[in-house]
Amino acid sequence: MVQKILKYGDPVLEQAALEVTEFDTPELHALITDMWETMYAAKGVGLAAPQIGISKRISVIDISVGEDESKKIVIINPEVTSSEGKQTGEEGCLSIPGFREPVTRANQVTVRAQNEKGAVLELSGEELLARAFLHEIDHLNGILFIQHLSTLKRDIIRRKIKKLQKAGEWD
Ligand code: NI
Numbered sequence: 001m002v003q004k005i006l007k008y009g010d011p012v013l014e015q016a017a018l019e020v021t022e023f024d025t026p027e028l029h030a031l032i033t034d035m036w037e038t039m040y041a042a043k044g045v046g047l048a049a050p051q052i053g054i055s056k057r058i059s060v061i062d063i064s065v066g067e068d069e070s071k072k073i074v075i076i077n078p079e080v081t082s083s084e085g086k087q088t089g090e091e092g093c094l095s096i097p098g099f100r101e102p103v104t105r106a107n108q109v110t111v112r113a114q115n116e117k118g119a120v121l122e123l124s125g126e127e128l129l130a131r132a133f134l135h136e137i138d139h140l141n142g143i144l145f146i147q148h149l150s151t152l153k154r155d156i157i158r159r160k161i162k163k164l165q166k167a168g169e170w171d
Helices: 026-041 128-140 151-166
Strands: 046-048 058-061 073-084 087-091 101-105 108-114 120-126
Touching: 026 046, 026 058, 046 128, 058 128, 073 120, 073 128, 087 128, 101 128, 108 128, 120 128
Parallel strands: none
Antiparallel strands: 046 058, 058 073, 073 108, 087 101, 108 120
C-alpha cells in the first residue's frame, strides 16, 4: 500500500532508526512492499523506512526508477565499509519536495547490509548509486541532505519551509 511520505519537520526523520533483528517475517515483507509502492508512486530513486514513519534501519533503492527489475536493492542494517573519491551533484529528497541542491559525496562506496532474509551482502556502487546508498544510509541515522549544505543555504531552505508550513502547504 502506498503510504504517506513524512516531510521535513517530522521528528522521526531526524532520529536514528533501530536495528532490524527479525527477518523473513510477514511484517517485514509487507513493510518492504509498502516502501517500494510508496517510492515508485513518488517517482523516487530511494526511500528509507523512517520516511513513512517506521523507525527501522531499512532502505530501498532503484536508480532505474522502475525501468529495470535487476536494479532493485533492499538494504537492512546497512553500513558503509569503504568509500573513495568525490562527486558533486544535485540532490533532492522525497521528504523535502521542491528543493534540490548540489551535495558533495564519495564517488564509490561499498556497503555491508542484510537482505529481507537476514543474509549479509556486500554491495558496491558508484556515481548515482553511491549517492543513493549514502543518502539512504544518512536517513537511517536521522540525517537529511540539507545537513550537508552550508549553514546559510540550510537556513534559507528552513525559512522557506517555515513559510510553507504556515501557509498549510507543507504536510
Ligand atoms: Ni531522502
